[in-house]
Amino acid sequence: xxxxxxxxxxxxxxxxxxxxxxxxxxxxxxxxxxxxxxxxxxxxxxxxxxxxxxxxxxxxxxxxxxxxxxxxxxxxxxxxxxxxxxxxxxxxxxxxxxxxxxxxxxxxxxxxxxxxxxxxxxxxxxxxxxxxxxxxxxxxxxxxxxxxxxxxxxxxxxxxxxxxxxxxxxxxxxxxxxxxxxxxxxxxxxxxxxxxxxxxxxxxxxxxxxxxxxxxxxxxxxxxxxxxxxxxxxxxxxxxxxxxxxxxxxxxxxxxxxxxxxxxxxxxxxxxxxxxxxxxxxxxxxxxxxxxxxxxxxxxxxxxxxxxxxxxxxx
Numbered sequence: 001x002x003x004x005x006x007x008x009x010x011x012x013x014x015x016x017x018x019x020x021x022x023x024x025x026x027x028x029x030x031x032x033x034x035x036x037x038x039x040x041x042x043x044x045x046x047x048x049x050x051x052x053x054x055x056x057x058x059x060x061x062x063x064x065x066x067x068x069x070x071x072x073x074x075x076x077x078x079x080x081x082x083x084x085x086x087x088x089x090x091x092x093x094x095x096x097x098x099x100x101x102x103x104x105x106x107x108x109x110x111x112x113x114x115x116x117x118x119x120x121x122x123x124x125x126x127x128x129x130x131x132x133x134x135x136x137x138x139x140x141x142x143x144x145x146x147x148x149x150x151x152x153x154x155x156x157x158x159x160x161x162x163x164x165x166x167x168x169x170x171x172x173x174x175x176x177x178x179x180x181x182x183x184x185x186x187x188x189x190x191x192x193x194x195x196x197x198x199x200x201x202x203x204x205x206x207x208x209x210x211x212x213x214x215x216x217x218x219x220x221x222x223x224x225x226x227x228x229x230x231x232x233x234x235x236x237x238x239x240x241x242x243x244x245x246x247x248x249x250x251x252x253x254x255x256x257x258x259x260x261x262x263x264x265x266x267x268x269x270x271x272x273x274x275x276x277x278x279x280x281x282x283x284x285x286x287x288x289x290x291x292x293x294x295x296x297x298x299x300x301x302x303x304x305x306x307x308x309x310x311x312x313x314x315x
Contacts, residue, residue: 055083055243061231064117064188068231069215082225082232087243092129094247096233097240099130101252103142107171114175122234123192124174126226132165132289140164143174153177160297161304166290189214189227197223256314258287258307267296277308284308 057080061068070076086093107121124130127144134140138147141164147157153173155163163169174195181191181199193214194202205217214227236243267273270291274284285291287307296304 052088055080055087057083058235061235063192063227063231063234064119066187066189072215075215078225078228079231082228083235086229086232086236090245093236093240093243093245096125096129097237097245097247098251098253100125100237102254103130103167105255106167110168110171111175114172114179116175116178117188119188119230119234120174120178120192122230122237123195124171125233125237126229127195141170142167143170145170145173149177160293160295161290162292163290165292169290186212187214192230193217193219193223193226196226256287257310259310260305260307262303263296263306264298264301264303266298270294270296273306278311279309279314283314 057070057076059070061070061079068075068079070079103124104121107124108118111118111120124142128142130142132141133144135144139145140147140150140162143164145153145155145164147164150157150164150170150173153176155166155169155173157164163173178191178195181194182188184199185191185194185202190202190206190213197205197219202217202223205219206212209217211217218224236245240247261277270284271281271294274281277284281294284306287309291306298304
């Protein structure tokens with residue numbers, strides 16, 4: 001509240017100054033404004049201060065245990081940019097912090113089971129903002145997987161069922177891709193960069209520029225910023241209060257407990273299916289975004305698991 005008062009007071013100073021200068025200009029004309037008059041007006045209006053401060057970067061940064069060369073002035077400046085952008089984009093920061101409490105408990109154990117460093121959960125954050133979004137190129141879900149890539153990784157992807165929107169299955173698919181990239185590239189940092197630009201794209205630039213490290217590469221803006229965005233959000237989400245974010249525990253988002261119903265048949269009407277399970281169609285789709293249409297086509301009798309929230313949470 002104290003900080004908010006300072007912001008409002010600071011804004012009030014600006015308004016007073018603008019009104020005061022306007023009044024002087026109307027009565028005397030621009031050429032007759034005395035510097036002393038403006039100075040006196042500023043002094044008489046100063047009842048509080050509002051400051052925007054540069055950030056102190058952490059002394060060391062790493063991704064998946066691989067050190068970031070902050071002694072390099074180019075690397076330090078690029079890191080600083082992403083810390084500033086993501087710290088002072090306060091509304092987005094608060095949303096990401098809240099969502100991380102909801103979705104990291106699902107992502108973290110899968111990364112651990114698959115042998116992927118925990119830091120890769122922040123890759124999902126910058127890919128999608130922890131939302132089931134679709135990119136202009138057609139990449140979908142939290143992990144922004146392309147249709148062809150998803151199929152290659154074992155996901156079912158069609159107009160009726162799209163498992164890129166199934167968080168657990170998509171996370172395991174992303175792990176497969178990342179393990180393959182690590183084997184090809186030799187480092188987790190390059191594997192993360194390859195998730196954005198593709199294995200072939202990163203390899204091509206490594207060979208052309210005759211370097212072996214991400215931080216020595218000159219890349220397009222998106223891939224060039226990629227790791228630094230991950231690093232900034234990693235530090236912010238690890239210790240929000242250190243960057244000025246204050247959220248009470250009850251304000252975090254959380255997962256609604258669910259039970260799974262096994263289905264190996266077609267469902268002609270998912271709205272009726274939802275009603276039969278004491279929820280509505282909207283809630284069914286919230287918990288099962290991989291169901292892309294209003295029915296489940298399942299002529300092959302494939303076994304699916306549909307999540308139904310426990311009673312009492314949406315009443």
